[in-house]
Amino acid sequence: SQQGEEDPQALSIQEGENATMNCSYKTSINNLQWYRQNSGRGLVHLILIRSNEREKHSGRLRVTLDTSKKSSSLLITASRAADTASYFCALNRDDKIIFGKGTRLHILP
Amino acid sequence: DSGVTQTPKHLITATGQRVTLRCSPRSGDLSVYWYQQSLDQGLQFLIHYYNGEERAKGNILERFSAQQFPDLHSELNLSSLELGDSALYFCASSVARAWNTGELFFGEGSRLTVL
Numbered sequence: 511s512q513q514g515e516e517d518p519q520a521l522s523i524q525e526g527e528n529a530t531m532n533c534s535y536k537t538s539i540n541n542l543q544w545y546r547q548n549s550g551r552g553l554v555h556l557i558l559i560r561s562n563e564r565e566k567h568s569g570r571l572r573v574t575l576d577t578s579k580k581s582s583s584l585l586i587t588a589s590r591a592a593d594t595a596s597y598f599c600a601l602n603r604d605d606k607i608i609f610g611k612g613t614r615l616h617i618l619p
Numbered sequence: 620d621s622g623v624t625q626t627p628k629h630l631i632t633a634t635g636q637r638v639t640l641r642c643s644p645r646s647g648d649l650s651v652y653w654y655q656q657s658l659d660q661g662l663q664f665l666i667h668y669y670n671g672e673e674r675a676k677g678n679i680l681e682r683f684s685a686q687q688f689p690d691l692h693s694e695l696n697l698s699s700l701e702l703g704d705s706a707l708y709f710c711a712s713s714v715a716r717a718w719n720t721g722e723l724f725f726g727e728g729s730r731l732t733v734l
Contacts, residue, residue: 555723611661611662
């Protein structure tokens with residue numbers, strides 16, 4: 511399969527806690543991206559990490575990439591109600607960008 | 620606002636019919652990607668065009684076709700529609716090809732309902 515597989519499929523946490531979601535894949539990649547989708551809306555790009563990078567930060571987001579294990583993780587710190595959404599990893603390979611099925615994150619008040 | 624425009628936003632049609640979905644990419648973006656999102660299949664990559672040329676195909680049915688015009692807008696044609704084609708169809712654009720940067724800007728989608 512060319513797509514990434516996110517884990518867990520769904521996650522519910524209390525507001526203020528950290529949320530971690532993972533993406534595993536099987537093929538070689540040029541880079542890996544994470545996107546957020548609010549219900550029924552277009553996806554929004556969060557962060558891109560290249561295959562020669564190990565970690566990137568953007569605000570409350572931290573992404574890691576381990577190409578030897580073919581896995582990536584997205585950490586959202588100090589979660590907020592507005593973080594409730596689906597999160598997708600996307601694999602860039604050649605001329606394709608393939609999305610996984612996503613992790614549904616629900617932030618509880 | 621991502622700068623990517625998709626029309627129509629909603630479309631209801633009958634089985635066997637044909638529809639055309641239109642996408643205008645962000646100004647200056649040369650790449651256009653099409654995706655199908657249904658509840659049980661996640662986001663499926665259909666096709667990628669770069670500067671008018673088809674670059675990659677995914678799980679696109681033979682009943683579906685696409686093209687990118689000289690002004691860089693793209694159309695996705697769906698024919699002989701079946702109930703299972705009901706889905707949200709997204710267009711996304713990027714300034715470059717996937718191997719270079721690949722950050723995608725998504726439109727708000729066209730929701731197709733086949734009755």
